[in-house]
Amino acid sequence: MTYYRIERASDAESLARMASDTIAAQISLVLDQSDCCSIALSGGSTPARAYSFLGQDHLPWDRVDVFLGDERWVAADDDSSNARMLRRTLLADGPGRAARFHAVPTVELADAESSAAAFGDLVAQHCPGEPPVFDLMLLGLGDDGHTASLFPGTEAPTITDRWATVGRGKGLDRITLTAPVLSAARQVIFLVSGAGKQEALRRLVDPSESSERTPARLVQPASDVLILADQDATASL
Numbered sequence: 001m002t003y004y005r006i007e008r009a010s011d012a013e014s015l016a017r018m019a020s021d022t023i024a025a026q027i028s029l030v031l032d033q034s035d036c037c038s039i040a041l042s043g044g045s046t047p048a049r050a051y052s053f054l055g056q057d058h059l060p061w062d063r064v065d066v067f068l069g070d071e072r073w074v075a076a077d078d079d080s081s082n083a084r085m086l087r088r089t090l091l092a093d094g095p096g097r098a099a100r101f102h103a104v105p106t107v108e109l110a111d112a113e114s115s116a117a118a119f120g121d122l123v124a125q126h127c128p129g130e131p132p133v134f135d136l137m138l139l140g141l142g143d144d145g146h147t148a149s150l151f152p153g154t155e156a157p158t159i160t161d162r163w164a165t166v167g168r169g170k171g172l173d174r175i176t177l178t179a180p181v182l183s184a185a186r187q188v189i190f191l192v193s194g195a196g197k198q199e200a201l202r203r204l205v206d207p208s209e210s211s212e213r214t215p216a217r218l219v220q221p222a223s224d225v226l227i228l229a230d231q232d233a234t235a236s237l
């Protein structure tokens with residue numbers, strides 16, 4: 001059974017700083033013991049401010065392999081691209097721009113299925129193990145209980161024989177890591193902000209909740225899961 005450790009911030013801005021500091025500390029811990037560190041970051045809107053703070057941190061970024069846990073199947077300059085968001089935050093103009101970012105292949109390939117296959121190969125090339133093991137997995141939580149692009153009522157949450165697959169949510173085709181890869185990470189952190197996430201967060205930590213209704217519950221790493229959340233999101237815990 002997964003144990004969830006919750007750290008609360010008073011508001012979204014202090015949550016962003018807490019997340020940046022926590023991720024930086026985890027990266028430093030890994031790099032104290034290894035030559036490199038592999039991290040998979042969530043997309044969406046919540047983490048952007050944290051990534052801006054993190055990108056200013058003086059870490060040995062040239063030893064950090066940065067991936068996205070999921071990506072919309074759009075061009076890199078599309079407003080909904082998670083890679084675009086990362087390039088405007090973490091990878092923008094601070095020390096973080098030296099990170100080794102490995103974008104998810106999208107529309108340069110013929111279709112989303114080809115992108116998912118290419119992303120699975122890319123991850124397997126950089127992360128050891130079957131499933132591939134990330135040192136750090138930062139995940140968001142949708143108000144419907146999805147994480148990465150494992151949306152309830154779709155096939156993606158059920159895929160366990162591949163490392164990446166095609167997801168679909170909020171009207172977009174997406175490329176996502178599968179549940180086995182999310183769960184294989186050495187450290188999983190959920191970053192959750194806002195009153196709109198209260199019910200999804202309550203369900204995430206409820207041992208009786210089904211993963212069909214709340215696919216984020218599929219993420220079952222061997223280590224404790226850290227939840228960084230603001231007071232608006234944790235009000236019903």
Ligand SMILES: O=C(O)[C@H](O)[C@@H](O)[C@H](O)[C@H](O)COP(=O)(O)O
Pocket residue numbers: 042043044045046047069070071072082139140141142146147148149
């Ligand atoms: O590409 C994405 O959309 C994300 O990876 C997705 O899993 C996100 O983390 C949640 O949907 C929460 O999104 P918000 O942070 O925008 O609420």
